[in-house]
Amino acid sequence: MSGLFDDLRDLYQEVILDHGRKPRNFRRLENADATARGDNPMCGDRIELFLKMTPDHHIAEAAFQGRGCAISTASASLMTEVVKGKTADEAKDLGAKFRELAMTGACPDCGAALQDDMERLAPLSGVHEFPSRVKCATLAWHTLNAALDGTKEASSE
Amino acid sequence: MDGVTSAPFDVARIRQDFPILSQPQARGRPLVFLDSGASAQKPRAVIDAMVRCMETAYANVHRGAYRLSELATDSYEAARTATARFLNAADTREIVFTKNSTEAMNLVAHSWGRGVMKPGQAVLISELEHHANIVPWQMLRDDKGIELRVCRVTDAGELDMDDLERKLADGKVGLVAVAHMSNVLGTVTPVERIVALAHAHGAKVLFDGSQAAVHRRVDVQAIGCDFYCFTGHKLYGPTGIGVLWARLELLDRMPPFLGGGDMISAVTFEKSEWAAVPAKFEAGTPPIIEAVGLHAAIDYVTAIGMPAIEAHERSLVDHAMGALSEVPGLTLLGHAQDRGGVFAFALDAAHPHDLATLLDRAGIAVRAGRHCAEPLHARFGLDNGTTRASFGLYTTKEEVDLLARALTEAREFFK
Numbered sequence A: 001m002s003g004l005f006d007d008l009r010d011l012y013q014e015v016i017l018d019h020g021r022k023p024r025n026f027r028r029l030e031n032a033d034a035t036a037r038g039d040n041p042m043c044g045d046r047i048e049l050f051l052k053m054t055p056d057h058h059i060a061e062a063a064f065q066g067r068g069c070a071i072s073t074a075s076a077s078l079m080t081e082v083v084k085g086k087t088a089d090e091a092k093d094l095g096a097k098f099r100e101l102a103m104t105g106a107c108p109d110c111g112a113a114l115q116d117d118m119e120r121l122a123p124l125s126g127v128h129e130f131p132s133r134v135k136c137a138t139l140a141w142h143t144l145n146a147a148l149d150g151t152k153e154a155s156s157e
Numbered sequence B: 001m002d003g004v005t006s007a008p009f010d011v012a013r014i015r016q017d018f019p020i021l022s023q024p025q026a027r028g029r030p031l032v033f034l035d036s037g038a039s040a041q042k043p044r045a046v047i048d049a050m051v052r053c054m055e056t057a058y059a060n061v062h063r064g065a066y067r068l069s070e071l072a073t074d075s076y077e078a079a080r081t082a083t084a085r086f087l088n089a090a091d092t093r094e095i096v097f098t099k100n101s102t103e104a105m106n107l108v109a110h111s112w113g114r115g116v117m118k119p120g121q122a123v124l125i126s127e128l129e130h131h132a133n134i135v136p137w138q139m140l141r142d143d144k145g146i147e148l149r150v151c152r153v154t155d156a157g158e159l160d161m162d163d164l165e166r167k168l169a170d171g172k173v174g175l176v177a178v179a180h181m182s183n184v185l186g187t188v189t190p191v192e193r194i195v196a197l198a199h200a201h202g203a204k205v206l207f208d209g210s211q212a213a214v215h216r217r218v219d220v221q222a223i224g225c226d227f228y229c230f231t232g233h234k235l236y237g238p239t240g241i242g243v244l245w246a247r248l249e250l251l252d253r254m255p256p257f258l259g260g261g262d263m264i265s266a267v268t269f270e271k272s273e274w275a276a277v278p279a280k281f282e283a284g285t286p287p288i289i290e291a292v293g294l295h296a297a298i299d300y301v302t303a304i305g306m307p308a309i310e311a312h313e314r315s316l317v318d319h320a321m322g323a324l325s326e327v328p329g330l331t332l333l334g335h336a337q338d339r340g341g342v343f344a345f346a347l348d349a350a351h352p353h354d355l356a357t358l359l360d361r362a363g364i365a366v367r368a369g370r371h372c373a374e375p376l377h378a379r380f381g382l383d384n385g386t387t388r389a390s391f392g393l394y395t396t397k398e399e400v401d402l403l404a405r406a407l408t409e410a411r412e413f414f415k
């Protein structure tokens, strides 16, 4: 029988399944410079994010723990990889662009500077066709903003 | 009602009564609706009755001295009579229309809990409750110094009756409030035994019949409870209407819940006098069109016969137990002896939300999450929630088989 779910490979690309199963930087960072908790109360997804900063205010390391679906886990995992080396403003700007990608499937004004990062995040763009799942993809980025702003808590509601 | 012989249960014919079931879905797949526990689909008879009311017999009730208002009042009160018969209430005045069962339970928490119970008394609920039967009692506890006790649920997903009895033993429990059927485990609770135990210890009993009233014939007099509630939209009726049944002498003793028009007999700026039951509990313009819809829904299920519906669902449940047990990596939550057509499960390879998204692609509508029963999921260590398939009278064995096949394929997909 042909697979019932073949057309879902766009949403669940191999990269997503892989990061969902084996999230990178999935650990607690002792002596983190910034932390925040993110909650998606609708579905119970929850992450805790840890950041270490360099003396000149770049993200030296990002790691997370928590529980969630494949999409929220993969998104957090990819995020911890791409924000490394960025300043707070750069990371937040990338987050804003990513949210646009997740909501619309495209980011027309992303510019060449962000091209590499956006290509890494592109496997998540498929969520825009699943409005109830966009929040899963953006939870980690909301949490990142909370950590960088020192507000400690984020909700993707 | 049981004496009426109805035609043999023909699910194919019944499905034709529900317009939505023949609506083509995305990608041309037929709708496989396995979320009736959250809200059921509506038969043509309900839709038509509501339209007819608006087209031919609509006005506000209990007010105008003109023919249309009298017609509308008659239909509204006829819905009350039909509901009383549906629950075998001793008196039509024992039926209070609310917005849903959540409001019905809040009404009891307010008017019985705050109005009649005394600080130092306790309310006893259970681990398998829906938030609607948890939160109002927490609010009462914090407001009025009423203790909240929680009866344990066994690993099989049944009420721990020994624990229930232990928690009643000191005689402080004024009210036992538990579900007649769990919206997660499918467990049907032993209502007569609960009533016997509670009454022996001086407690009143409320049953949350939101799920049970859809699947079983409910006879409040035979059960012997004091309060019973259900919600229209799960019983193939419209949203916006629920039912509280309570013994007349209890309703008489309870202060009103909401204040406003229709619930008073005299008003001055100094004081108001309450109208008689049930008007006392129905402040403001009630859900008139919804009552007409609920009446049609009750007539619809009664004509098919609750025993016939129960028998159909029983065979579906047996079938589903077999089909789901063959899905590799699937853990079913709850194995109660007496259960209805609600199945919550975890699949080892897939998070409930990913699973629901996949099933949606196969045209299968299921619910993922904690189903407004967070403490129950915590009890079973399932903080990620579960995926839930819940049946209605239109559910078929073929749909159950498709679910089982889709789950098996979903597991492959994520592995």
Ligand SMILES: Cc1ncc(COP(=O)(O)O)c(C=O)c1O
Binding pocket: B037, B038, B100, B101, B102, B103, B130, B132, B133, B179, B181, B182, B183, B208, B210, B211, B231, B233, B242, B372
């Ligand atoms: C057992 C149970 N109780 C209460 C409710 C609340 O029903 P409603 O939202 O219609 O008030 C539900 C349904 O969600 C339920 O399944």
